[in-house]
Amino acid sequence: MRREVHRGAFVRGVIAASAAAWLGLSLGCGVEPSADAGDASAEAGRIVRKSASAMTSAEIDRFKRAYEYAVAEGFFDVFNDEHYDHHRNRHHGADLQATSPITVKVMDEASGYRLLPWHRAFLLEAEQMLRAALRQRDEEEGVDPSEADLLFLPYWDAAHDQDLPHWVHGFEPKGGTAIVPPGLPEGHAGYGKAVGERYGIVFGRWPGQNQVFDTLQAPEDVGRILAKATFADFYDALDVTPELRLENYPRALSGLDVLEMKLPDSAAVQTLVDTFSQPPSGSQGGAETTNALFEIGWIGAVEARKAAPDMELFDAVKDVYSLFNFMPHVRMHLWAGGLDPANADVRGTVTYFNELTVDPVFWMLHSELDRYWYTWEKTHADKPPLEGDDRSFNPLTASEGAWYGGGETYTLDDLTAHDALPYAYDALFGE
Numbered sequence: 001m002r003r004e005v006h007r008g009a010f011v012r013g014v015i016a017a018s019a020a021a022w023l024g025l026s027l028g029c030g031v032e033p034s035a036d037a038g039d040a041s042a043e044a045g046r047i048v049r050k051s052a053s054a055m056t057s058a059e060i061d062r063f064k065r066a067y068e069y070a071v072a073e074g075f076f077d078v079f080n081d082e083h084y085d086h087h088r089n090r091h092h093g094a095d096l097q098a099t100s101p102i103t104v105k106v107m108d109e110a111s112g113y114r115l116l117p118w119h120r121a122f123l124l125e126a127e128q129m130l131r132a133a134l135r136q137r138d139e140e141e142g143v144d145p146s147e148a149d150l151l152f153l154p155y156w157d158a159a160h161d162q163d164l165p166h167w168v169h170g171f172e173p174k175g176g177t178a179i180v181p182p183g184l185p186e187g188h189a190g191y192g193k194a195v196g197e198r199y200g201i202v203f204g205r206w207p208g209q210n211q212v213f214d215t216l217q218a219p220e221d222v223g224r225i226l227a228k229a230t231f232a233d234f235y236d237a238l239d240v241t242p243e244l245r246l247e248n249y250p251r252a253l254s255g256l257d258v259l260e261m262k263l264p265d266s267a268a269v270q271t272l273v274d275t276f277s278q279p280p281s282g283s284q285g286g287a288e289t290t291n292a293l294f295e296i297g298w299i300g301a302v303e304a305r306k307a308a309p310d311m312e313l314f315d316a317v318k319d320v321y322s323l324f325n326f327m328p329h330v331r332m333h334l335w336a337g338g339l340d341p342a343n344a345d346v347r348g349t350v351t352y353f354n355e356l357t358v359d360p361v362f363w364m365l366h367s368e369l370d371r372y373w374y375t376w377e378k379t380h381a382d383k384p385p386l387e388g389d390d391r392s393f394n395p396l397t398a399s400e401g402a403w404y405g406g407g408e409t410y411t412l413d414d415l416t417a418h419d420a421l422p423y424a425y426d427a428l429f430g431e
């Protein structure tokens with residue numbers, strides 16, 4: 001009874017805290033993209049990135065030949081290692097750990113603001129590497145290598161496709177190695193090896209097979225994110241804070257009641273009960289809640305894999321999740337990777353920070369996030385609030401990138417000057 005009162009207060013707190021955001025929502029602000037996005041295609045030396053769903057068969061074939069060759073040759077290994085190295089790159093607001101259930105480790109704020117520019121630089125390096133890989137393959141096979149200049153990283157328009165691009169299903173390049181991270185579960189290819197050793201990647205991808213991340217963002221969700229006025233708010237909605245679906249609040253509460261009854265000893269359930277009874281506070285509390293949420297999601301996924309699942313338990317987990325409309329970044333990773341249908345402890349390759357670059361979905365997903373940002377930048381002058389060294393990005397070192405002509409250091413100014421970038425998109429988001 002008393003808890004009901006507290007929960008009511010929490011809802012009011014949430015409503016107050018997010019009033020501005022919800023107001024923006026109800027006013028239905030859309031972006032008015034400028035009309036010049038297509039002009040770039042005419043410029044020499046600038047590649048145009050297209051939706052993976054709209055590629056010609058020649059473009060798909062070219063991309064696949066480059067990609068499978070690069071994975072098999074181990075060219076992505078150093079990309080894996082750099083993506084995994086958060087000390088050097090400081091490129092995520094939160095690190096997704098390899099544990100089961102998933103846990104997040106919150107990084108400093110500047111690392112979060114570096115996510116988009118760092119990945120923009122990373123994409124440029126990969127695009128260049130793939131061209132060099134294709135040239136090498138073409139030369140080996142006696143094919144004209146000049147086609148490599150036409151290769152681009154496509155974007156995955158998840159909001160409109162609501163699926164993986166048709167040709168990406170079943171395109172699971174084999175090969176590559178990665179560094180063993182702490183916490184790998186039994187069943188994963190790196191399990192049993194010492195942390196820091198290398199292991200051969202076993203590709204996994206089960207789109208939609210994570211029961212609590214089984215939907216993708218809708219175009220309207222992205223529209224609300226593109227309507228954010230500042231970079232900090234735009235980034236936050238893309239990567240950090242889920243929207244609350246307040247209409248599902250009673251449903252989430254009753255789900256939590258069921259979980260409390262069925263799992264009386266669960267610390268995760270208790271954490272969620274506590275969070276739901278008081279206003280949220282601080283980033284540490286945020287991580288604890290997120291991890292508790294991930295844990296009950298895993299409990300639901302384990303239950304769903306049983307021969308005779310307790311559907312009441314499973315539905316209760318779904319009820320709690322119904323309160324959240326998750327950020328596109330985490331949602332795309334977890335949806336695309338999914339969970340092994342035979343073992344809820346093993347996730348798809350694109351969810352493991354240490355091995356995800358061998359899945360082309362990783363690059364298509366980040367091209368899409370980059371396109372969101374690119375679209376937003378067309379109508380907003382605000383830049384990521386970064387100072388000093390934080391404005392510099394060197395995803396691959398000069399020696400790592402030397403063989404393909406990369407390993408550049410990019411400044412924030414380089415990365416945000418659209419006219420000077422070596423690529424453009426065929427369309428802004430929503431065009």
Ligand SMILES: [Cu+2]
Pocket residue numbers: 329333366
């Ligand atoms: Cu990502």
